[in-house]
Amino acid sequence: MDERQYLERIKQALVDLNRDRLLVETQAALDEGVDPTRIIKEGLSAGLLLVGDQWIRKERFISHVLVAAKAMGAAQELVEPHLAGDSWGAGKIVLGTIKGDLHDIGKNLVALMLRSGGFEVTDIGVDVPAERFVETAREQDADIVAISLLMSVCLDEVERACELIKGAQDVRARILVGGPPVSDAVAREIGADMYGGFDAVTALESARRLLSQLRAA
Numbered sequence: 001m002d003e004r005q006y007l008e009r010i011k012q013a014l015v016d017l018n019r020d021r022l023l024v025e026t027q028a029a030l031d032e033g034v035d036p037t038r039i040i041k042e043g044l045s046a047g048l049l050l051v052g053d054q055w056i057r058k059e060r061f062i063s064h065v066l067v068a069a070k071a072m073g074a075a076q077e078l079v080e081p082h083l084a085g086d087s088w089g090a091g092k093i094v095l096g097t098i099k100g101d102l103h104d105i106g107k108n109l110v111a112l113m114l115r116s117g118g119f120e121v122t123d124i125g126v127d128v129p130a131e132r133f134v135e136t137a138r139e140q141d142a143d144i145v146a147i148s149l150l151m152s153v154c155l156d157e158v159e160r161a162c163e164l165i166k167g168a169q170d171v172r173a174r175i176l177v178g179g180p181p182v183s184d185a186v187a188r189e190i191g192a193d194m195y196g197g198f199d200a201v202t203a204l205e206s207a208r209r210l211l212s213q214l215r216a217a
C-alpha cells in the first residue's frame with residue numbers, strides 16, 4: 001500500500017465511527033513510516049470534517065460528531081510520540097480557545113504541532129476569558145499568545161483579548177489567531193498580529209514567522 005491508501009483507510013474508519021479499526025489503521029500507518037503530520041491532516045482531520053459535514057447536512061446526529069471526535073483523540077495519542085520533539089527553546093506560547101467556545105480538536109492539534117516544532121506550549125484549555133490570556137502571558141513571559149475560535153459569535157471576545165494584551169505594558173507577547181472564522185483581514189481588524197492559517201502545519205510556520213519578527217524587533 002502507498003501512503004495515500006493508509007491515509008484513506010484512516011479517514012474511512014473515522015467516517016464509519018469505528019474506533020477500533022481507526023486505532024489499528026493509525027498504528028499500521030505509523031509502523032509503515034507514514035508521515036505523522038499527513039496522518040493528522042489528511043487522515044484524522046479530513047475524516048472528522050467529513051463527519052462534521054454530514055452533521056451539517058443533517059445526515060448525522062451531533063452525537064456522531066462527538067463519537068468521531070473522541071475516537072480521533074485516541075488516535076492522536078498514538079501519533080503524538082512520533083511528532084513530539086523535546087522543547088528546544090523555539091519560544092513560549094500560551095494557547096487556548098476563547099470564551100464561549102468549547103471546540104478543542106483544532107486547538108489540540110495546533111498544540112501538538114507547535115510542541116513538535118520545539119515550542120513550549122501552555123495550553124489553558126477552552127472557554128478562556130480574555131483576562132486569562134493576558135494573566136498567563138504575563139506569568140509565563142510568553143512570546144506568543146495563540147487564540148483559537150470556531151464560533152463566529154466569539155470574535156468580540158478575541159478582539160477584547162487583543163486589546164488587553166496590547167494594552168498591558170508588561171506583556172510582550174505577539175498575538176496569533178486561528179480557526180475558520182478568521183482570515184488575514186479579520187485578524188487585522190480585531191488587532192491580532194497574525195492570522196495563523198487554516199491547519200496545524202501552517203500554524204507552526206506562522207508561529208515561527210511571528211517569533212522571528214518579535215526577535216528582530
Ligand code: B12
Nearest residue numbers: 052101102103104105106148151152178179196199200203
Ligand atoms: C466537531 C464539532 C463540534 C464538536 C466539538 C468537539 C470538540 N471537542 O471540539 C461538538 C459536537 C461538541 C460541537 C458543538 C457545537 N458546535 Co461545532 N462543530 C464541529 C465541526 C463539525 C468540526 C470542528 C473541528 O473539530 N474541525 C476539525 C479541526 C481539526 O479543524 P479546526 O477546528 O478548524 O482547526 C484547524 C484550523 O482551524 C486551525 N486552527 C484552529 N485553531 C487554531 C488556533 C491558532 C492560533 C491557529 C494558528 C490555527 C488554528 O488549525 C486546526 C488544525 O488543523 C464544525 C464544522 C466544521 N466543518 O468545521 C462545527 C462547528 C464549528 N460547530 C458549530 C456550532 C454552531 C456548534 C454548536 C453551537 C452546536 C449546538 N447547536 O450545540 C456547539 C457549540 C458548543 C460551544 N459553545 O462551543 C458551527 C459554528 C458556526 C459558526 N461559524 O459560528 C460549525 C462551523 C458547524 C456549522 N456550520 O454550523 N461542535
